[in-house]
Amino acid sequence: MKVASCLHDNRINAHNVLIEISIGDYEAMVKPVLDKNEFQRKRVRSSKTVYSLLRSDLxxxxVIPPVVLALTSSVGDFDINDTDGFEAFLGVNQEHLVILDGLQRTHTILDLVQELRASSDEQTLRSVLGTKIRAEIYVGINRIGILYRMLTLNTGQTPMSLRQQIEILYLDYLDENISGVELIREVDGRAVTRPEQYIFKDMVEGFNSYLDRDELPIDKSDILENISSLEKLSKENQEADIFKGYVEAFSSLVCRFDELLGGLVLSEDYIEKNSSPFGESVQKIFKKPQAMSGFGAAMGKLIDAGVVGGFDSVKAxxxxxxxxxxxxxxxxxxxSLDWLKNNTKKIGNAQRTFFTYFFRDLLNRESDAFRCPVDAAKSGLRKYQAQNM
Incomplete structure (x- = not known):
């Protein structure tokens, strides 16, 4: 291993060390920590991608583009001037190593080495293991810095989905112990099958709508902008408490509707007339991101107007x-939702706005539809039509 340069990244307050390392040493360094980064995308297995060509090229x-790794802020003291001791420093702190960019290249390298070992092609194996590659290693980077670098580096063949980017930004909230609620991430690969389960990204979108007082979805261009806010929020426990309050309030709403309607679903006669309804049951209606975002925006606006005092009063x-x-x-x-589907261009946005009106009327003591979901469904559509048509 050879240290080529060491620069300080002022944006994330971490050192960036550029090294040259043999594939053999790289394999030994990263193989034990491949699954350490919970933010990382899944590997690509298609033989038709550029990664299949990379095997042959190696x-x-x-010469391949540098892979980017990080040693988290929990590592010991790092002496920027001691480049000769960096290899030993890396070995001592290997358990803190994560891959930020280059997971697919890394898997390709490891697969090739494994294949060559199995084939007994010693000459090619020695050549590949001795081949030099470059790696950038961020030293002393914190979680926010890891997220920032992953998002800014995420421009390759397999970009993260917007859903996963949002999950990454708010991952700390998964640690909140929220009674009666289970939040499921995209990387979990599980479906929502029980009343207490919610898609984490959808719940986060609703919370973001509460913070912004805006029911419209998070745009990709907003993700990096949100990081500066997240840096501040990560220092304040009160934001986690607000998230918990939002989730508990929304969960209580779904539970109340479920209690009132139980397993009731749309009748067969209705389905015959409308073969693709928005939702056949309470769970299918209110567990969609449109409803969650509408609830978040409505709560924010009701609180700002002094109509409700907070999530506890909303739950009451x-x-x-x-x-x-x-x-x-x-x-x-x-x-109401079917009318929006047939009469608006941006259906998803229209549905979010409808739910905002629906919840504002449902939970506003001054509304004629207060605590009356049937009337709120009617008035929500009327208000949307009055404001947008």
């Missing part, structure tokens, strides 16, 4: 919601 000592109002005819409610809210 046997010809092709939710507990008093009544539905005399569950079938009528399911049909009415689907009718």
């Amino acid at each position: 046997t010809k000592q092709c 109002e939710i507990s008093q919601i009544e539905i005399n005819d569950g079938s009528a409610f399911l049909e009415e809210i689907n009718n």
Whole structure:
């Protein structure tokens, strides 16, 4: 291993060390920590990608772009002037190593080495293991810095989905112990099958709508901008408390509707007339991001207007919601959402705005639809039409 240069990154307050390292040493360094970075995208297995070509190129000592790694801020003291001791420093702190960019290249390298060992092609194996590659290693980087660098580096063949980027930004909130709620991430690969389960990204979108008082979805261009806010929020426990309050309030809403309607679903007669309703049941209606974002934006606006005092008072109002005819409610809210589907260009945004009006009327004591979901479904659509048509 040879240290080529060492620069300080002022944006994330970490040192960037550029090294040259043989593939053999790189394999030994990263193999034990491949699964350490919970933010990382999944590997690409398609043989038709550029990574399949890379296997062939590596046997010809092709120079590949540097991989980027990080040693987290929990490592010991790093002496920027002691470049000769960097290899030993890296070995002592190997357990803190994560891959920021180059996971697919790394898997390709390891697969090739494994394949050559199995083939007994000693000459090619020695050549590949001795081939030099470059690696950038960020030393002393904190979690926010890791996220920032991953997002700015994420421009390759397999970019992270917007869903995963949002999950990364708010990952700390997964540590919150929220009674009766299970938040599921995209990387978990599990479906929402039980009443207490929610998609983490969708819940986060709703919370972001609460913070912004805006029900429209997070745009890709907003992700990096949100990091500066996250840097501040990460120092304040109160934001986690607000997230917990939002989740508990929304969960209490879904539980109340589920309590009132139980397993009730749209009738077969209704389905025959409308074969693709927004949601056949309470769970399918309110566990969609449109409803969560509408709830978040509505709560923010009601609190700003002084109509409700906070999430605790909202939960008290939710507990008093009544539905005399569950079938009528399911049909009415689907009718409103169906109208939006047939009469608006940006259907998803229109649905989010409808839910904002729906929840504002449902939980506003001054509204004629207060605590009456059927009336709120009607008034929510009327207000959307009045403001947008």
